[in-house]
Amino acid sequence: MEGSVRKKGSRWYYSFELPSIDGKRKRIERCGGKTKKEALEALNEAMYKYANGFVEPKKLTYDAYVTDWLEDYIKENRKINTYERYKSIYEHKIKPYIWQYLLKDLKPILIEKLLSAEKKKGLSNTTLEGIYGVINNSLNRAVRLQIINDNICKFIEKPKRNKFISNTLSIDEFNLLLSSLDPNEYADYAFKLCLIVTMELGLRRGEVAGLEWSNIDFASNIVNITNNLIYTNTSVEIGTPKTIESERSISISNELLDLLKSHKKIQNLNKLEYGENYIKNKFNNREYDFIFTWKSGQYIHPNYYTLKFRRLVEKSGLNKKVRFHDLRHSNATLLLQEGIDFKIIQTRLGHSDISTTLNIYSHVTNEMQKSATEKLSNLLFPSKINIKK
Structure with missing residues (x-):
């Protein structure tokens, strides 16, 4: 696989030809940056990805991807209640907002708006963390499969789980x-x-x-x-x-x-x-x-x-x-x-x-801790003597 770079206007572009399939040849051309050096670096990265199985998700929607992820990966590799929980969170809290977007078009701002809208409904931070977790886990899998290059969730502030205090019985x-x-x-x-x-x-x-x-x-x-x-x-x-x-x-x-x-x-x-x-x-x-x-x-x-x-x-x-x-x-x-x-x-x-x-x-x-302090205090000050100057 060989590639080249060239300048068009004020930008540098890289291009390379994919191996032929059924006698058909396909050439990829993308903007590589403002300088020739940036374009060459982008060319090398792109050729490496394609050589190692990277698939550019041109028409894959997030909904189609997550459906496959839930049914073919989570259901097969996680506990059944984990699958049910993930599926419910996606269907009710995520899908209404971003189901129609192409996987490659997802942006951090879309996820932030989703979380903000759900928070306004009165959801706890713990629930919001669960929503974030499903999106993050799904995109991590997409990165590992080389369907996308990066996980946008790393650019989003993760909701902090509410501190849990258990109720107990004496x-x-x-x-x-x-x-x-x-x-x-x-x-x-x-x-x-x-x-x-x-x-x-x-x-x-x-x-x-x-x-x-x-x-x-x-x-x-x-x-x-x-x-x-x-x-x-x-x-x-x-x-x-x-x-x-x-x-x-x-x-x-x-x-x-x-x-x-x-x-x-x-x-x-x-x-x-x-x-x-x-x-x-x-x-x-x-x-x-x-x-x-x-x-x-x-x-x-x-x-x-x-x-x-x-x-x-x-x-x-x-x-x-x-x-x-x-x-x-x-x-x-x-x-x-x-x-x-x-x-x-x-x-x-x-x-x-x-x-x-x-x-x-x-x-x-x-x-x-309070009990330990009191016990130590009793050892150090057995008679609770006041220290005077």
């Missing part, structure tokens, strides 16, 4: 919720056990819903987290936990193991009662022996945990805005208050990065 508040459940009703009994498991182990909703009996090592007091039962807006599916680090082993107390052993006996009695009508839960051509099921053996829908918890909070009279997921935050907060190391908590929660743990529970850390 032990007294947690016990209040438990006391509001009727142990003689199977649904309440099973949910009570579910709450205790979640509170002690700090599990996500999908992780507790996907727990199997084979995940419990009764001899070693260990629970292995390997499943994630989720609702994808269209169906209930089972997969692996959120990240590689989320597949973890957690120590479990003897007291909770005893409760699970008793539950296993109750479940076995249910199997005898229902006989051939006892439901077998199959996903991905495999049968799952879930710990938490209805009396009939049917798995419990992930959304049930959220709805049941909300109703339970209202029923108990607890004047606090908490979610099922806040049991996980309560678990971590209680461990921190008991002086458990952050690294241990990170491992138990399955966070891929300790900074995630530190950021979420920074408010707890501040209280611990």
